[in-house]
Amino acid sequence: MPSRFAPAALIGESFVGDGANAAHTNIVIGRKGGPVETAWTTALATPSTGHVPFMTVVRPSLPVKPLTLFVNKAAAEGELHQRATWGSAQAGLAQGIVDAVDEGLIPAAEADDLLIVAAVWVNPEVDDLDLSFRNQRAAAYGAVRAAVGGTPTIDDVLAAAKEGPANPFYTPSAEAVAR
Numbered sequence: 001m002p003s004r005f006a007p008a009a010l011i012g013e014s015f016v017g018d019g020a021n022a023a024h025t026n027i028v029i030g031r032k033g034g035p036v037e038t039a040w041t042t043a044l045a046t047p048s049t050g051h052v053p054f055m056t057v058v059r060p061s062l063p064v065k066p067l068t069l070f071v072n073k074a075a076a077e078g079e080l081h082q083r084a085t086w087g088s089a090q091a092g093l094a095q096g097i098v099d100a101v102d103e104g105l106i107p108a109a110e111a112d113d114l115l116i117v118a119a120v121w122v123n124p125e126v127d128d129l130d131l132s133f134r135n136q137r138a139a140a141y142g143a144v145r146a147a148v149g150g151t152p153t154i155d156d157v158l159a160a161a162k163e164g165p166a167n168p169f170y171t172p173s174a175e176a177v178a179r
Contacts, residue, residue: 012147017135024121025139050075066114088133096140
């Protein structure tokens, strides 16, 4: 496997879409036998109320490769939010990882030696399962691309910070940002 995957973990993030169907995904990629495996198995073995990590599958009994642990950032409440968390977002995560392997971001020959932990945001107000799927697919792929590519760079971060922080939930006023 290329040295970019070993021995340290690769970390990536991606936010796709807006509103209730947006997807925000953080991933950690690492080798079996390393710290990511410890985190992966610990998370799987220690669920908490509302947060039950599970293996991401392409179809029932067919886990995605690299094996990917889905960790929900928001407790699944209500029928549609549960269907989005365990259904559309999980399927989007699986397809995004498969896309990354298919396109060579993750070498297929190394897929059995790697593990991924994915922390996934599904808005409790989600209202469109197909859009949830598409956004999660793109966010998963984007997070892998960022992890493998080592982006953003520190120069990217410093340049963006000069304009002030912002996210979909809050953008501070210019007065708040000023020193």
